[in-house]
Amino acid sequence: MDGDLAAFRAEVRDWLAAHLTGEFAPLVGAGGPGREHELTELRVAWERELGAAGWIGLGWPVADGGRGADIARQVVFFEEYARAGGPGRLSHIGEYLLAPTLVAYGTPEQRRRFLPPIARAQELWCQGYSEPEAGSDLASVRTTAVRDGDTWRITGQKVWTSLAHIAQWCFVLARTDPSASRHRGLSYLLVPMDQPGIEVRPIVQLTGTSEFNEVFFDGAVTAAANIVGAPGDGWRVAIGTLGFERGVATLGQQVGFARELDAVIAAARADGRLADPVHYDRLVDAWIGLRVLRYHALRTLGESAGANASVAKLLWANWHQRLGELAVDEPGAMLAEGEPYALSDAQRLFLFTRADTIYGGSNEIQRGIVADALLGKVGRR
Amino acid sequence: MRFGWTADQVALREAVRDLLASACPPSVVRAAWPGGDESSVEALWSALTGMGIPGAVGELGLDEVDLVSLLEETGYAAVPLPVVETAAVAAPLLAATGDPGGHLPGILAGRTRVAVAGGLVPYGRRATLVLHLDGPAAWLSTLDGAVDETTVDGSLAAVRVPKPSGEPLTEDAELVGLAADRLALGAAAQLVGLGRRMLDLTVGYVRERRQFGVPVGSFQAVKHHLADALVRLEFAAPAVYAAAWALAGRRPERGRDVSTAVLLATEAAREAARTAIQCHGAIGYTVEYDLHLYAKRAWAVAATCDTDAHLARVAEALDLKGAAA
Known part of the structure; x- marks a missing residue:
């Protein structure tokens, strides 16, 4: 790692340590999978805090209100953000879906009008x-x-x-x-x-x-x-929106996955299930799967996603869904609960991950894209 | 030898299915969630009592083989009441122990419902007695001091009971083991029924739901999911029926067979839930649609089964345990 990058990492880490505290302290670990509803108002305020400091649109050109950061820096930001337990994001739809769409297909006026408020989280x-x-x-x-x-x-x-x-x-x-x-x-x-x-x-x-x-x-x-x-050109634009490179965000998502896996392993250690060789095997498999997700993301960083986005989606959705099942793989894990419908972290992860293979293009649709685009279309659809 | 049902067993199953179709539609399962109208749940028990189900073993003279498909139907309907516990576990155990507390008449009349304590007591809030099965001993307690517990399946009406003390029933390990096996068999049967219900709901949905100008069920990707789920269920169901047969005959291998049934049924039901949600798409992830009622029940019933213990019991029966150690 070059010295500049290390300095950048230190900058991100210091900023998060200094800001994810005080009024924002309750946000540590909030808003993740299965807890998307939590502390919404405070998270909106947090987005503005991030935006004011220039952490949204990090990789955009300076002319568009970004910081022109290279991919390595963007990855560092996501890693440090997840490591600090930064809350689930609310400005990502503008930042990662609309903004690149406007850069690719929008007019200069549209870029001027819409990109700066996305970068400052003034408009979600x-x-x-x-x-x-x-x-x-x-x-x-x-x-x-x-x-x-x-x-x-x-x-x-x-x-x-x-x-x-x-x-x-x-x-x-x-x-x-x-x-x-x-x-x-x-x-x-x-x-x-x-x-x-x-x-x-x-x-x-x-x-x-x-x-x-x-x-x-x-x-x-x-x-x-x-x-x-x-x-009449909306289909091309809409599909373009779905195909932008998201490898950087994916690496950040994986830091969150790693935290979830750590929690599942810690729970297994606490209740003695690490001694069960079958359970142990499944935990090792989950760790290996996460490494594969990481290598895949690193290998494709910076490439235009296209059909590879479907490969990535299939990889992480299935991995995450299995992690959800692993989280509740102990007798009674789906039963015990305290407050009315205050689910345990494991239950929440399990329930949330039921949707992973559906939203953002179901597994069936993704497999169709992979088959058509990467294997070459064969016969009728 | 044909391993099939008699005409009477088929007729009983159909009668129960018809009854539950009208007495336990999704709206009643929904009503069993917190804040729902409990009176429809009470009406369901009256309907079951009217058919003689709580006393089926004693009064109607049914054995486990007769009972198992009836219990499967209670799973299919996701009956939010301790029907396995009362009809298949408590009533036969009380009859075998001479019913020292005189509870059987209340059960037959539909006044008394018995839940069974595991860690939690499923349906405890809708029960009048709790049966504890612990090693060689069984006893009954009231629900005094019970604390409500909501669970992922909100219709489970679970409670937690304080350290049990109460009315001793028996210390005959054979009888208590039989009761525990009946409870496990009931769970397995309900899981198969729940799996079938989720599959039926899904098949109905993919026939109606159109995308790309055709029903989504016409896509092979969807068909194959459903076929796989069906195969899993069809693989589990005969094992559940075989376990019932082994129990009814008090055959020495009954423990192994009940455990086998539980292992297959829990996996088949989980697979059916996963498939059903996937093939429904986003609507299956909402609570306004009925699928979640059955999926959450399946996850809950599966969670009451100690699959590790069942695996160990099968391994022991196969003389694999010693080799592993």
Whole structure:
């Protein structure tokens, strides 16, 4: 590691030690998998704290409000963040999904308008893709947008919209040309959430808590200029959003995984299950799997993700789901509980990880992409 | 030799399935969660009592083989009451010990429900007595001093009871072991039923749910998941029935067979839950949809089974234990 990088690591570590304290002290370890609902207001304030110090958009060009940090520095930031027990992030949808989309497909005005508030966490984003009739089959979205003078007027329903209840903006995939074939009639719109035409209803999850929502658009409006790409070009932009390189964030996610695995091992040690060779084998397998995730992320760092994003998703989703099962693999682990529906960490991890192989593109969809793109498409779909 | 059901057993199973379809729909399982309307849960017990189920072993003269598919149906419906505990464990044990406390008439009349203590007491909040099975001894206690415990499956109505003292029932290790095996068999049967329910729900859903212009169930990726889950269940079910047969005949290998049934049924039910949630997609991860009621029950019932102990018992029966040590 070069000296500059070590200095950078020290800077991150010192900053976190100095700031993840006092009013923010309750956030250590909060908001992780299965606890996405926790301490939301304080976490929003924390995002602003991060934004003010320049930790959001670290790798963006300086001209876009970022710090132009190289990949190694971005990785260091994520590692140190996770190591310090930094809380689950709320600005990531803007930072990792919308921002690169605007850099790739947006206008200079859109970049100027939207990137700085993302970097300062003044505006949080949510993703308006899935609908009741458009899940895996995203191109079948029915939400419509029609031009009405200087605005787009949007009507329809989105679902499974994470963080819609706290976001100021939503990037919405909507049908703007009903006569065009299904992939061609879509547009990518940027829509403000705080308006009478939008209603957000929380959906209660297996965990008994709520992080995602239904979002109803009833003649909601956004300025005509808030379209990314041309009308009818929304599919290309939307798929682009999903394909940006996320290896850096993945490495940070893995530090969180390592903490979860440590906790599972500590629990096994405490209740004597380390002496059980079968359990022991499974813990070793989990550790090996995590190493593989890390090597895979390091190997593909900086490459455009494309279909490799599907490989990465399949690797970590299955690994994490198995970790959830390992966490409750002792008699009674799924029973014991204190407060009403105050789940244990192990139970929460288990329940949350049931969704890992579904959200963000199910395993079945990912395997289809891997088969088509990496193995070469064979015959009919 | 055909290892199949008699016409009477099939008829009984169908009658119970019909009864539970109307008396224990998902809305009743939901009502059994905290804050729900307990009266529908009480009505369910009345319906079960009306069919003679609490006293099935004594009154209807059923043995474990007759009982096992009935218990499977109570799993299929996720009955939120101690039906295995009362009908398959407590009632036969009371009958065999001469019912010193005179509880059997209350059980037959539907007034008395008996839960069984493990670490927690599942359905303790809906029971009038708690049966403790501990090594060679069995005794009954009341629920005085019981503390409510909510669990991942909120309909389990579990309690924790203080260090038990109460009415001694027997110190006949054979009888107590038989009761413990009946409890394990009941759990295995319910897990198979729960697995079948989750699979049925999922098959119904993937037939209706359309993406890419076709039902999602028409995709091989989905079909193969469901076929694998079915194969697991079909692999577990005969082992559960064989264990019932071994218990009914008091065969010497019954412990091994009950443990085998538990091991297969816990895995099959967990696999069915995983498959069902996966094939439903996000809707299966919500509480507004019914699937979670059955998945959480399956996880809870599986968690009451000490699979390590069951593995050890099978290993011992196969004379593998000594070799490993």
